[in-house]
Structures are given as C-alpha cells and as structure tokens.
Amino acid sequence: MAFKFVFNDYGAPERRVSHILAKDGEAFTVGEAVKLENGRWTKATDGGPVAGFANQTIPAGTNQTLEVILAREGDYFDAPYTGTPDPGFVVGVDTADVSADGLSVDAANIDGGPFAVIEINTSKQTCRVKVKNRQLS
Numbered sequence: 001m002a003f004k005f006v007f008n009d010y011g012a013p014e015r016r017v018s019h020i021l022a023k024d025g026e027a028f029t030v031g032e033a034v035k036l037e038n039g040r041w042t043k044a045t046d047g048g049p050v051a052g053f054a055n056q057t058i059p060a061g062t063n064q065t066l067e068v069i070l071a072r073e074g075d076y077f078d079a080p081y082t083g084t085p086d087p088g089f090v091v092g093v094d095t096a097d098v099s100a101d102g103l104s105v106d107a108a109n110i111d112g113g114p115f116a117v118i119e120i121n122t123s124k125q126t127c128r129v130k131v132k133n134r135q136l137s
Contacts, residue, residue: 002031083108
C-alpha cells in the first residue's frame with residue numbers, strides 16, 4: 001500500500017500530469033511521494049515539499065515520462081504509516097514526514113514534514129492526510 005487519493009473538499013477529481021520527465025536512473029512505484037527537481041520528477045525527501053504521487057510504476061531508465069497525481073488544496077490521501085509513532089503523532093499534527101521509501105508517512109518523524117494528519121487508524125496502521133507543504137501550490 002502507498003499514498004492513494006481519496007477525495008477533494010471541493011468535489012474536484014484527482015488532477016494528473018503526464019508530460020514531465022522522471023529523473024534519469026530512478027525507478028518509481030504507484031503511490032510514491034514525488035517532487036520536482038531540476039525540471040524532473042524525483043522522490044520526495046524528508047523535511048521537503050511534496051508535489052504529488054506517482055500514478056504508475058516505471059523501472060529506472062532514461063527520458064521517461066511519469067504520470068503524477070498532483071497534491072492540491074483540499075485533497076485527502078490515505079497512506080500507511082511506518083516507524084514507532086512519536087507521542088505527538090496524533091490527529092491534528094501538521095508536520096508529519098514522508099518515510100524513506102516515499103510510500104508511507106513516517107510516524108516517528110513529526111518535525112518539518114509536509115503532511116497534516118486528519119485521521120489515524122491504529123489497527124490498520126494507516127492515516128488520512130492532507131499535503132500542507134505542497135510544492136506546486
């Protein structure tokens with residue numbers, strides 16, 4: 001499981017972009033958090049912004065386009081969370097970070113991350129988030 005679009009506050013459908021190239025030599029997985037760097041998609045890193053989430057799986061290659069679901073105002077995403085949750089990893093925290101694999105929220109790191117946590121399901125180890133630090137906002 002990875003990040004998955006759930007709904008938008010304003011009823012807007014997900015917005016996909018498919019004309020931007022992926023960083024050469026980097027593989028991507030559906031639902032992986034990404035950002036733009038030097039005009040290409042690359043994996044989002046801890047403490048940084050998120051532009052969206054990969055909508056396809058591609059192997060590492062050269063000059064490949066990557067379809068991405070943009071993170072926009074009002075969008076909600078469901079995702080697993082990993083790591084031993086920090087005591088501050090609660091509903092309402094607005095600085096939860098992306099995990100090292102880019103496929104989940106790092107519940108152990110709530111300092112300077114891009115996600116505001118709206119719901120937490122401890123039995124399934126999932127959460128619903130909004131991307132607060134959006135690169136393309």
